[in-house]
Each structure stands twice: as structure tokens, then as C-alpha cells.
Amino acid sequence: MTEYFAPKDAKARPARIVTSAALDAVKSEFPHAARTGFRAEPGEVLVLPGESATGALIGAGEARSPFDAAGAATGLPEGDWRIEALPGGWDATQTQIALALGGYAFTRYREPARKPARFAPLEGADMDEASRxxxxxxxxxxxxxxxxxxxxxxxxxxxxxxxxxxxxxxxxxxxxxxxxxxxxxxxxxxxxxxxxxxxxxxxxxxxxxxxxxxxxxxxxxxxxxxxxxxxxxxxxxxxxxxxxxxxxxxxxxxxxxxxxxxxxxxxxxxxxxxxxxxxxxxxxxxxxxxxxxxxxxxxxxxxxxxxxxxxxxxxxxxxxxxxxxxxxxxxxxxxxxxxxxxxxxxxxxxxxxxxxxxxxxxxxxxxxxxxxxxxxxxxxxxxxxxxxxxxxxxxxxxxxxxxxxxxxxxxxxxxxxxxxxxxxxxxxxxxxxxxxxxxxxxxxxxxxxx
CATH class of the missing domain: 3.40.630.10 (Zn peptidases)
Structure with missing residues (x-):
């Protein structure tokens, strides 16, 4: 499953998971999010302008589950990404699993239109368990x-x-x-x-x-x-x-x-x-x-x-x-x-x-x-x-x-x-x-x- 996990030493672009509770603060920090109507809903992704230190925002709604952010695997551009921090209460290993499963495609009979985004290991994640x-x-x-x-x-x-x-x-x-x-x-x-x-x-x-x-x-x-x-x-x-x-x-x-x-x-x-x-x-x-x-x-x-x-x-x-x-x-x-x-x-x-x-x-x-x-x-x-x-x-x-x-x-x-x-x-x-x-x-x- 290496296509779903970026290597530890990958030059990964940073992305931030945004909850509904943090949305107003994020809009103040990133005016582009306010201008584009970003709402931080599960599955929603916003790539920020190139000059931003944060490469993208990933919506997670009320952050009920790491799966709320798993749309990032197909919403983000192809390549390697690094999650800056997790919402409170999210387990790193379960988040790693959810992000990877978001990139699944059934490819036996047709080549996929694109590769999923890959995510670098999260701090504290058991990558052997996630891969398993x-x-x-x-x-x-x-x-x-x-x-x-x-x-x-x-x-x-x-x-x-x-x-x-x-x-x-x-x-x-x-x-x-x-x-x-x-x-x-x-x-x-x-x-x-x-x-x-x-x-x-x-x-x-x-x-x-x-x-x-x-x-x-x-x-x-x-x-x-x-x-x-x-x-x-x-x-x-x-x-x-x-x-x-x-x-x-x-x-x-x-x-x-x-x-x-x-x-x-x-x-x-x-x-x-x-x-x-x-x-x-x-x-x-x-x-x-x-x-x-x-x-x-x-x-x-x-x-x-x-x-x-x-x-x-x-x-x-x-x-x-x-x-x-x-x-x-x-x-x-x-x-x-x-x-x-x-x-x-x-x-x-x-x-x-x-x-x-x-x-x-x-x-x-x-x-x-x-x-x-x-x-x-x-x-x-x-x-x-x-x-x-x-x-x-x-x-x-x-x-x-x-x-x-x-x-x-x-x-x-x-x-x-x-x-x-x-x-x-x-x-x-x-x-x-x-x-x-x-x-x-x-x-x-x-x-x-x-």
C-alpha cells in the first residue's frame, strides 16, 4: 500500500484539518478561504495560493470521525502531503487509516483517472498497523x-x-x-x-x-x-x-x-x-x-x-x-x-x-x-x-x-x-x-x- 503512504522523508506539502469550530479563525488567517466560501464540511478541500505556508485546508465538519477528513485523498492534488495537526480526540493511527482508505479505487478493469494524494506518517501513528x-x-x-x-x-x-x-x-x-x-x-x-x-x-x-x-x-x-x-x-x-x-x-x-x-x-x-x-x-x-x-x-x-x-x-x-x-x-x-x-x-x-x-x-x-x-x-x-x-x-x-x-x-x-x-x-x-x-x-x- 505504499501508494497510500508517503515516506517519512518525503518533501510533503503541509495541509491543515479544519473543523467547524475553527472555521472563523481560519478564515481570518487565510482570506482566500473566506473569499472562496470554504465551509470546512467533511470531504471539502481547498488548495491555498502558492505563497501560503499551509498548502491546503481539509474540511472535517464537527470532527466526529477521522473519516470526515478522508476525502482529502482524492480532493487534494496528487503528491505527498503532511497533516499539520489533528483535531482533539483523533487517534493518529485511525486517521492514517481513514486518509489512506479515502484514496481507494477499484482498478482491475480500468486505469484510475488519477493517483490519490499520499500522506506522511502522523506523529504517534503505528504505521505497521495502519498498513495492515x-x-x-x-x-x-x-x-x-x-x-x-x-x-x-x-x-x-x-x-x-x-x-x-x-x-x-x-x-x-x-x-x-x-x-x-x-x-x-x-x-x-x-x-x-x-x-x-x-x-x-x-x-x-x-x-x-x-x-x-x-x-x-x-x-x-x-x-x-x-x-x-x-x-x-x-x-x-x-x-x-x-x-x-x-x-x-x-x-x-x-x-x-x-x-x-x-x-x-x-x-x-x-x-x-x-x-x-x-x-x-x-x-x-x-x-x-x-x-x-x-x-x-x-x-x-x-x-x-x-x-x-x-x-x-x-x-x-x-x-x-x-x-x-x-x-x-x-x-x-x-x-x-x-x-x-x-x-x-x-x-x-x-x-x-x-x-x-x-x-x-x-x-x-x-x-x-x-x-x-x-x-x-x-x-x-x-x-x-x-x-x-x-x-x-x-x-x-x-x-x-x-x-x-x-x-x-x-x-x-x-x-x-x-x-x-x-x-x-x-x-x-x-x-x-x-x-x-x-x-x-x-x-x-x-x-x-x-
Whole structure:
């Protein structure tokens, strides 16, 4: 990520972060700011005349987050810049991360119009940590942004193998009909209609004596809806339905790169929910790895099916902490919109710690209830479970309750119903694929186990 960080000895131009509270004083000091109507809003940048000792002003509004200044990466001219001082309460490392992420562009298919501005190391910033987080976030963004034609289950496997080689981890992959033989029936059923065979990817890293952490990521590389087919408008962004897998891959990369003292177990059920003559059908009864039978109320509620088999496998090794991340329900977006990610857990201490981590790294999260009163909504009439509740209410909650049936043996389980996508650009968060929740989880894991 050297393109996002200027070297320590770079001849960098100075820039000042300006908050709303300091705006009047800055206008007095720099009449050019007053003449041009500079308002110090987040994302706003003003390059000052050449004779000024300060090269540019960067708006930060009320300075609620370092991301408020992250528009500087594309607002400032190309080249190396040095931030003169930070607003009170801003962490230098988190600011370095935000500024770098503001310069992200997805370049696989088209050269960018320009290079981002680079920022010299801030005083007190842990540049190794900043680089670690930025690399992982960019990996996640790249994976989600890649169209399904180039990001099918086999491509997710390639990504996991590349990550494993970089960190001396081991990978096991079960593919196609072997999923049935080795008792992953729901992963197989969801993915069997695709020309790219379904697979279950497991990566392990770390000392066996260290606390075991399991990361499960939904890897639905494209979701047509299956036989309950989505309309074209609902299918347009379904390349991002592997956003859970992309986020746990980024989280795993941070954990391994930091060499945290944990035994990491990464599990990704990778499938395409396609349509063909052998696609699974509404009304089918599937027997899960756990032995629970599931009636298919809707083939478009497929993510919870593949996660269920993967969560069951994760529980078999008795992890200290089990995390699953999935682009699971539209109901989560109805509840909280595209910027705040809901999570579910019955572990009160874990919930509090994750919320604190969320605040520390500006990764917005909100705890939602595992409301026991809705649990019976997932009961089947001729099976143990139905994968789609009859009610249209509380869709994100009922999906979490479905997964809880398969995570009951976990010592501590937390489920994230993420979006993995920015529908429009904001400072530091350009439109497109996004790491959501994983930075907070990394911070928590580092604090708890590191």
C-alpha cells in the first residue's frame, strides 16, 4: 500500500484539518478561504495560493470521525502531503487509516483517472498497523467489487489459497459431490446448479495451544434467487452476496499479519445460487450437517442454509469465539440503512466489548435482539425448521434465530448481518464494496487475545 503512504522523508506539502469550530479563525488567517466560501464540511478541500505556508485546508465538519477528513485523498492534488495537526480526540493511527482508505479505487478493469494524494506518517501513528488494516480493507473491497464472472467459488478458493501461502496457513477444500459424502448437504444443495462447483473452504493458522477463533463467511458468489428468482433490480448487485466471505478473509489477513496469539479457523461455504434442472426447489426438505431437517420455504433464503452447515462444522472444534458474517437480509437495511451494521449475540460481555471496539475504530455497529418470542416462527410443519418465516416482520431477527439453532454449542457466538456495500461515496468510503464490521472485530480480538 505504499501508494497510500508517503515516506517519512518525503518533501510533503503541509495541509491543515479544519473543523467547524475553527472555521472563523481560519478564515481570518487565510482570506482566500473566506473569499472562496470554504465551509470546512467533511470531504471539502481547498488548495491555498502558492505563497501560503499551509498548502491546503481539509474540511472535517464537527470532527466526529477521522473519516470526515478522508476525502482529502482524492480532493487534494496528487503528491505527498503532511497533516499539520489533528483535531482533539483523533487517534493518529485511525486517521492514517481513514486518509489512506479515502484514496481507494477499484482498478482491475480500468486505469484510475488519477493517483490519490499520499500522506506522511502522523506523529504517534503505528504505521505497521495502519498498513495492515488498509491492505485488508482493500482486499475486501476488491473481492466484493469483482463481478461474479471473475469471482465464483473457484476464485474464492484461489483467494484463500493465496492468503494461506502468504502466512504459512493450511487449506482444506471439499468440492462438488464430495460435499455430500462428507456431510455438508445444504452447501451442496444450494450450489449444485452452478457450472462452478460448490465448495467448502477451511483455512487454519496459528499454534494449536492458543485460543481457537472461528470465522465463518457467507460465500454466495452470485445469487439469482434460485427458482424463487429475483427480479432484475434485485439481482443487479448480487455479485456482493459473498461480502461475508470477503470480510472474514480481510479479518483473517489482519489477524495473521499481526501474528495474534490465536488458533484461527476460517470457514467459507462458497456457492453460486444458480438455476438449472438440478436446482433445489421450494418445498424440498434438506437434512443439515447437524441433523436438523429444513423445509425450503424460499430458495432465495439460501445464505442461512450454507452458513448452517459451516457453523455446525465450526462448533465441532469448540472455539472460544465463533463469528459469522453474511450479507443475509434486506430487512437489516430496512432497519438500519446502509451505514450501520446490526449484530446479534447472547453474550453480554462480548456485545459490550464489540460496541466499544466499533467506536474506537469508527466502524458503525448496532446490537439487535435475539428475540425468543419469534423463534417459533422458524419452526417447520413437516420438518424441524423452515428457512423462511411465514411472517414478513423482523426478517433480520428471524434469520439470526435460524442460525442460532446451529450455534447453540458455541461457547460464544456473534452474527453480523452486513451490507458490504456503499451505495454512494462518502469521505473515506467510496461507492462500492466495503469492509463492514471486520475492523471492529479485529480491534476486539487484538484487545482480548493479543
Amino acid at each position: 488494516v488498509v491492505r485488508a480493507a482493500c482486499l475486501t473491497r476488491d473481492l466484493v467489487n469483482t463481478p461474479a464472472g471473475d469471482m465464483l467459488p473457484s476464485h474464492l478458493e484461489d483467494t484463500a489459497r493465496t492468503l494461506a501461502r502468504s502466512h504459512d496457513a493450511t487449506v482444506r477444500v471439499i468440492t462438488g459431490e464430495d460435499l455430500v459424502k462428507q456431510n455438508y448437504p445444504m452447501i451442496h444443495a444450494v450450489g449444485r446448479a452452478s457450472a462452478d462447483a460448490p465448495r467448502f473452504i477451511e483455512l487454519e493458522w496459528g499454534e494449536p495451544s492458543h485460543p481457537r477463533i472461528a470465522l465463518v463467511g457467507k460465500g454466495v458468489c452470485f445469487d439469482s434467487g434460485g427458482l424463487d428468482i429475483k427480479p432484475s433490480s434485485g439481482m443487479r448487485l448480487m455479485k456482493k452476496d459473498m461480502g461475508g466471505a470477503a470480510n472474514v478473509l480481510g479479518l483473517a489477513q489482519m489477524i495473521m499479519d499481526a501474528r495474534l496469539p490465536v488458533r484461527l479457523h476460517l470457514l467459507i461455504p462458497a456457492v453460486e445460487n444458480a438455476i438449472s434442472g438440478n436446482a433445489f426447489r421450494p418445498g424440498d426438505i434438506l437434512t443439515s450437517r447437524k441433523g436438523l431437517t429444513v423445509e425450503i420455504g424460499n430458495t432465495d433464503a439460501e445464505g442461512r442454509l450454507v452458513l448452517a452447515d459451516a457453523i455446525t462444522r465450526a462448533c465441532e472444534d469448540d472455539p472460544e469465539l465463533l463469528i459469522d458474517m453474511a450479507t443475509l437480509t434486506g430487512a437489516a437495511r430496512v432497519a438500519l440503512g446502509p451505514e450501520v451494521m446490526p449484530f446479534y449475540t447472547g453474550d453480554e460481555d462480548l456485545a459490550s466489548a464489540v460496541l466499544e471496539a466499533s467506536k474506537a475504530v469508527d466502524d458503525p455497529l448496532w446490537r439487535m435482539p435475539l428475540w425468543d418470542g419469534y423463534d417459533s416462527w422458524m419452526d417447520g410443519e413437516i420438518s424441524d425448521l423452515n428457512n423462511a418465516a411465514d411472517s414478513s416482520f423482523a426478517g433480520s431477527v428471524t434469520a439470526a434465530l435460524f442460525l442460532r439453532r446451529f450455534a447453540r454449542e458455541a461457547k460464544s457466538w456473534i452474527h453480523f448481518d452486513i451490507f458490504a456495500w456503499n451505495p454512494k461515496s462518502r469521505p473515506g468510503r467510496p461507492a462500492g464494496g466495503e469492509m463492514m464490521g471486520a475492523r471492529a472485530l479485529y480491534h476486539h480480538i487484538k484487545q482480548r487475545f493479543g
